[in-house]
Amino acid sequence: VQLQASGGGLVEAGGSLRLSCAASERPQSYTVGWFRQAPGKEREFVSAGKWSGGPIRYADSVKGRFTVSRDNAKNTVFLQLNSLKPEDTAVYYCALTRIVWSEIANQNRYTIWGQGTQVTVSS
Numbered sequence: 001v002q003l004q005a006s007g008g009g010l011v012e013a014g015g016s017l018r019l020s021c022a023a024s025e026r027p028q029s030y031t032v033g034w035f036r037q038a039p040g041k042e043r044e045f046v047s048a049g050k051w052s053g054g055p056i057r058y059a060d061s062v063k064g065r066f067t068v069s070r071d072n073a074k075n076t077v078f079l080q081l082n083s084l085k086p087e088d089t090a091v092y093y094c095a096l097t098r099i100v101w102s103e104i105a106n107q108n109r110y111t112i113w114g115q116g117t118q119v120t121v122s123s
Contacts, residue, residue: 001027001112005094008117011084015121019079021094021114026075027051031097034068034079035107036090036119046092048104051077057104062088084121091116 007019021032033048047068049056056068067080081088095110103109 001025001030001096003094003096003112003114005092005114005117007078008092008119010120010122013084013086013121013123015084017081017084017119019081019092019094019117019119021077021079023051023075023077023096026072027096027112029098030112031099031101031104032077033095033097033104033107033110034092035095035110036088036092037116038087038090041090043093043107045105045107047079051096057101059105081119084119086121086123089119089121091118093117 002024004022030051032051034046035043037043045059047058065083069078093116094114096112097110099109
């Protein structure tokens, strides 16, 4: 399975973007995670959940502002970014894993990564 992330761009604070993570084939048994890396910082967890559906876990910093959705027919998962803040500026990555729920925020357990898409939020 290969992943391709897209949808990033430049937006003003308070604005919205929708990121896409397209898989080359349907990763039915995988968990898909979103991570981001800001300049000079370590990559951090944003959200994760089963590709096929079910509950989504969000980082506290994005809870209530970011939402994950899925289009199974297109093998694509979306990350809707609302009420964006300058501190959301980062390269956003999607990734796949087969680990258990308790470890889904651990980026080291993800084995398949997309190439990342840049999100820049101006103040």
